[in-house]
Amino acid sequence: MRYPFQEPTRAGLDVRADGRHCNTLIGDFVVHQIAYGPAGEIAHFFATFTQRCDGAGPALSGDVMFHADTGTAVLAAFVDADVRSDAARLVWAVQPNQLVGIERRTSQGSWGEVARTLADGQGRVVYDDRDVVPGGRYGYRLMILDAGAAVPLAEHWIDVPLRASFALGRPSPNPTQGEVGVSFELPDARHARVELIDVAGRRVLDLEVGSLGAGVHRVTLPLSARVPAGIYSIRLVRDGRSLVTPVCVTR
Numbered sequence: 001m002r003y004p005f006q007e008p009t010r011a012g013l014d015v016r017a018d019g020r021h022c023n024t025l026i027g028d029f030v031v032h033q034i035a036y037g038p039a040g041e042i043a044h045f046f047a048t049f050t051q052r053c054d055g056a057g058p059a060l061s062g063d064v065m066f067h068a069d070t071g072t073a074v075l076a077a078f079v080d081a082d083v084r085s086d087a088a089r090l091v092w093a094v095q096p097n098q099l100v101g102i103e104r105r106t107s108q109g110s111w112g113e114v115a116r117t118l119a120d121g122q123g124r125v126v127y128d129d130r131d132v133v134p135g136g137r138y139g140y141r142l143m144i145l146d147a148g149a150a151v152p153l154a155e156h157w158i159d160v161p162l163r164a165s166f167a168l169g170r171p172s173p174n175p176t177q178g179e180v181g182v183s184f185e186l187p188d189a190r191h192a193r194v195e196l197i198d199v200a201g202r203r204v205l206d207l208e209v210g211s212l213g214a215g216v217h218r219v220t221l222p223l224s225a226r227v228p229a230g231i232y233s234i235r236l237v238r239d240g241r242s243l244v245t246p247v248c249v250t251r
Helices: none
Strands: 025-036 042-053 060-066 076-083 088-094 099-106 112-118 124-129 137-146 149-159 180-186 193-197 203-208 215-221 230-238 241-249
Touching: 025 076, 025 149, 025 241, 076 149, 076 215, 088 137, 088 149, 099 124, 112 124, 124 137, 180 230, 180 241, 193 215, 203 215
Parallel strands: none
Antiparallel strands: 025 042, 042 060, 076 088, 088 124, 099 112, 099 137, 137 149, 180 215, 193 203, 193 230, 230 241
């Protein structure tokens, strides 16, 4: 969402020249490489992005680079994380069937390998960590294992909540031509709904999800041909509270 006006659980993006900002925007970006200096400043950075201004018109796409090591930056990219009070799931993208090691550290500890695996045929690496403590902070990074060398890439840090919360993740894929998945977290099994809302405020789809109980969940919304192209909102509703995230449907 547009930086700095994104919700606390959203990533922020605002790419512009010297003209006006977009009033609203949707898009996505992938950080391929990031490293920090001794004072916490960014020393190396490489990201790719796509941004749509005011939910319409052609997309602006490009790269943002700052002292980037372009020879290794594209080898791995952190994709997503679902974090709850008792577990965390992290996802990276690498070359298909690439052998990788996964390292973890606490804020006070040192890096240590916790898993070694092959990426799937689409280059997806998934790691489920159930050895987390509520309120803890953990770092993860991939080690690309190739010809005896181990190259650390795609570092990411998470903060584990003290208890289950009420949160809504980003839809994926976005934009979409068909079904769209959305992750969310519930504190308990009380009644809750995931809704798809059009620009006129009409409810297009409605799915009861409270019965899934406390924790992080993911559901898929089937966007049939009867759902026309346009900008929609995915809304999570519970006890009079609601969280909203945009999704773009193309045909």
